[in-house]
Amino acid sequence: MYNHANLVTSCLESIARIQFRPLEVIVIDDYSTDESFQVAKLYMDQNFLNKGIKYQIRRNPQNYGPGKSLNIALQLARHTHIMAFASDDVYIPENVDKVLGYFSGYNVHWLINEGFTHQLDQIHGERVRNFLSQGPKKLLKHLYTNLGFIFVQSTIIAKVILRKIGGWDADRETSEDWSLTIKITKHLIEQGIKYHYTDIPVFIYRDHPGNSYKNTPLQVTRIINCIDKYVPAKYGITLKNREVLAHLTGLWNEYRHVLFELNAIKRSKAYAAILILRKLKNRFNIFDKVFAFGRRVVTITKSVFTKKHIKAYLRCLATTFGII
Secondary structure (H helix, E strand, O other): OOOOOOOHHHHHHHHHOOOOOOOEEEEEEOOOOOOHHHHHHHHHHHHOHHHOOEEEEEEOOOOOOHHHHHHHHHHHOOOOEEOOOOOOOEEOHHHHHHHHHHHHHOOOOEEEEEEEOOOOOEOOHHHHHHHHOOOHHHHHHHHHHOOOOOOHHHEEEEHHHHHHOOOOOOOOOOOHHHHHHHHHHHHHHHHOOOOEEEEEEEEEOOOOOOOHHHOHHHHHHHHHHHHHHHOOHHHHHHHHHHHHHHHHHHHHHHOHHHHHHHHHHHHOOHHHHHHHHHHHHHHHOOOHHHHHHHHHHHHOOOOOOOHHHHHHHHHHHHHHOOOO
């Protein structure tokens, strides 16, 4: 929880309506600068004990980031299974009861469920269901070749697995959910354990000004770092290329007066992309790492990259920004 004083009460209200027992709630306040800690503690003190819900609330001595905060909660957890949840989202309590009952009745180590966006569209949908239906080995390849597409707040995970894989990546500049799903899937393959999927929506993702996905520079940094740490090199180049561009789309749309420069891509010359990246870097002061990667993609032609790679990169740029 970080600076969610205006959102955390409705989150906790949705948890209070869950009937499943035993239930323990652990709240980690990541050094919020608003009243999040006080609001959360007051609500739990007034509403959880009389409902038979055990709870703990801790405040970090400094802002650690989501991964390290989740690991603190993991160490405090006393029950056998974990649902990691964001304080700016809300549960659908009757559906949580259903999946918790399913989980406790079967020997399941990782249960992936559905969720809703704030517009009530499915979070995962048909595409993710297709990935999940193909088994852990193919799922791992999909995780290596697609931006993390499983929302961890929709899942239930055996605590023993989380501890064996070292929990979440504690680096605030690495995607904690994507890296976690990669680590879990690898562990399941190594141990010969299966995951399960239900199409039951268990939470609603809420849109608000503080959503982390709206911080494009941070999101691109976290993507690149996750790829560098967890994705085999043979998959990393294509993935970086596509995902970095996708996250830069928002920045380009913000600064429409530079879009005319993309017409240079129509000439299919590699230097055009370099010039565009340099102009963006100078004009908008976006961090060096993205543009160093972009320059590398379009300039190395004799070893790792062929003309085919460069043309694909340029097509990706052009398609992403609506030039062709």
